[in-house]
Amino acid sequence: MAICAHPPVALVTGASSGIGKSIALALLKEGYIVYGAARRADQLAPIQAAGGRVLYMDITDKAAVDAGVAQVLNEQPRIDVLINAAGYGQYGALEDIPMDDAHRQFDVNVFGTARLIQKVLPKMREQAASKIVNVTSVGGKIYTPMGGWYHASKFALEGYSDVLRLETRPFGIDVIVIEPGIIATG
Numbered sequence: 001m002a003i004c005a006h007p008p009v010a011l012v013t014g015a016s017s018g019i020g021k022s023i024a025l026a027l028l029k030e031g032y033i034v035y036g037a038a039r040r041a042d043q044l045a046p047i048q049a050a051g052g053r054v055l056y057m058d059i060t061d062k063a064a065v066d067a068g069v070a071q072v073l074n075e076q077p078r079i080d081v082l083i084n085a086a087g088y089g090q091y092g093a094l095e096d097i098p099m100d101d102a103h104r105q106f107d108v109n110v111f112g113t114a115r116l117i118q119k120v121l122p123k124m125r126e127q128a129a130s131k132i133v134n135v136t137s138v139g140g141k142i143y144t145p146m147g148g149w150y151h152a153s154k155f156a157l158e159g160y161s162d163v164l165r166l167e168t169r170p171f172g173i174d175v176i177v178i179e180p181g182i183i184a185t186g
Contacts, residue, residue, distance in 0.1 A: 011035045011037060012083040016041070023085060025050055028047070034052040036052050038055075053075075055072075065116050073123060078123065081132075086108065087113075088109070089105075089150040097149055108153075110156045133176045133177075136177050141158070
């Protein structure tokens, strides 16, 4: 990453719990300016207590994404790192899960992430030294019964990330995928 006089700025989704919360707190310890974003903004107190800024952001809501990114860019000169950790797992037999629930799984785990990336990419392209980190899952490489829609969404995010990496590399934007195993989270 390019060295700049300004501390690096990170926007972390899913910061109310689990991996997103852990990443946000770790980045704060490393001296980043961190914006922790989540649907459950009331659960972002640990981020705020550690010196981070908090944002209400439901990544499935275009207006919330637009407002959150606008707030960051109104307060900071750049976004150096975008960490997409928001997500959840929908489990059950494929024939039993209502299609509305399957759509929701993809809206959170794939389309919400893509929505946010599209919003920050123009600024990152100007900076020519940014990182996008997509938290997928080992479930995007393997599959188990009763996890079909979750696995499908994570496989999709893996493919999306691979193509995004190719498209953004010429602009100095690095796309990183994290594939954790089972995580104890809300």
